[in-house]
Amino acid sequence: MKYAIIGSALAGNKGAAAMLESAVQQLSERDADARVTLLSMYPRSDAAQNEYSNLTVLDASPLRLGVLINSAALAYRLLPPARAAIAARVPEVAALASADVLLDQGGITFVDGRGKFLIYNVASVLPALFVGTPVVKCAQALGPFKTFLNSTAAKAILPRMAAIVSRGAVSQEHLEGLGLKNTTAGADLAFTLDVTERDIAAARSAVDVTFFDGNDVIGISPSAVLRKSAEAKGGNYVAEVQRMVDYFTGVLGKKVFLVAHSARANTDKAHNNDLPLCREIYAGVERKDMVLFPDAELSSQSLRYLIGRCDLFVASRFHAMVSSLAMQVPTLVIGWSHKYREVLDMFGLAQWAMGHDVYTDDAFQAKFAELAATKTDVRATLAEAFPRVRATALEQVDVILRVASGARKA
Structure with missing residues (x-):
């Protein structure tokens, strides 16, 4: 047909x-x-x-x-x-x-x-x-x-x-x-989405995956859409995510995978493109040696594999969240629409959605600490629910x- x-x-x-x-x-x-x-x-x-x-x-x-x-x-x-x-x-x-x-x-x-x-x-x-x-x-x-x-x-x-x-x-x-x-x-x-050995090989050729050794990496997927919304209200989204990264690397001592899940390699236009945003975020973080940022347009399968190597994930791009859930990575979502929460609901994990309208550094850090403390249970819930979803x-x-x-x- x-x-x-x-x-x-x-x-x-x-x-x-x-x-x-x-x-x-x-x-x-x-x-x-x-x-x-x-x-x-x-x-x-x-x-x-x-x-x-x-x-x-x-x-x-x-x-x-x-x-x-x-x-x-x-x-x-x-x-x-x-x-x-x-x-x-x-x-x-x-x-x-x-x-x-x-x-x-x-x-x-x-x-x-x-x-x-x-x-x-x-x-x-x-x-x-x-x-x-x-x-x-x-x-x-x-x-x-x-x-x-x-x-x-x-x-x-x-x-x-x-x-x-x-x-x-x-x-x-x-x-x-x-x-x-x-x-x-x-x-x-x-x-x-099927991730094949060929997709994994492509990811390994694009990124030094030894960065993920130790299974202690926190992934972050920022969103140019969320940036636009935050800045329309007078916020500084770039500084907000930079503080998030610095909290992970400086206070918690964790490595960070900064991922542009929406990427257009040959343009600086922000529509469907988080690369310019991630470049700005990366340029201002304190510990670049502890941050992996692939400044490139990777395939959806390669990104899913790399997200799956994370221990915990913070998602503001919807399908970065889908990939982290599919790879059974405990995920905290910072979103702007019902579309995030209703998917988390399918896994019985709606409590891990935070609306950006109520975001503060303190609230985020408290919620993330709660996720980190319960990650074993959350991962088990994801593993049980994913086949049904x-x-x-x-x-x-x-x-x-x-x-x-x-x-x-x-």
Whole structure:
């Protein structure tokens, strides 16, 4: 079967890469003839990083998606005699029209307070609806839907999805509040990401892994998104994380793995890119000899392996948290959305989520000390819960295959 994917990428946010690669891996395992087309916001970078023989990368950069692809898809719907010409001129529309299903892998969509992303949330799925291809929204955070604009858009678009997989109980509750009947409770597909010996070898060639000898390293994944939010309120996020690192290295005497889980190596732009942030943090820490910071764009699999070498982890990037939980590393999350807590809830570990709005150095240090003191029990809880969470994540593959198998073109 043919699958189209939008909302994820190989380049930039390695959480998006983990979702994309998990989909390619799992669909290819279940469907030997699987052919996947990625409608990419970073077409050049994604094409350069693509190592999957059955994955084709096409250009769905934001302006092209919003203007050309949406317009051409609408014309495809309204002008049947012109369909062959449109498909020839706009290959992304041709790919959507021939696909059995579109997978929307936007990690968080139709959420109050994220109005500037709402246009992209709608534009990502409209072309498929125009050409008659069913859409499955893969596991993601959705809602709440209390603001007029977001509620209106959600009520117009979400009922038209062939299936929606929520990424936790809070999102599922928001969806049920809209009266939707096309929803399934699930878990992030990135929990199924396979890490191979080749991925481990790549990580070892990129990083001196002897740094992790002794099993006493604390990992930290800062977030450019959180930085923007903190600075909008007058905070100094860089200094905050620097104090965190210095507390670990100076007071606790621990080594620190500083990881940019969202990285674009060839740009200083902050969107989907924590490398510039991590460079600033690293430049101001007191004990650089005790901090490992790979100033590079590593694959999602390599990052998962390296995160798994940590003894404890502090996550502000969502999929860095997913990787640490998948690798059964006790994790303290400092987040900005319900999307963090609802995933921790699947493991029975919601108490290890701290909203950045209540963050102070003292509160953080007290909470981290509590995690460190109970890490053996937390690790046991993770080990017990992970197979169930992974199985829940895999259930959406059944949803995707069911929708794709039943697809009928208008």
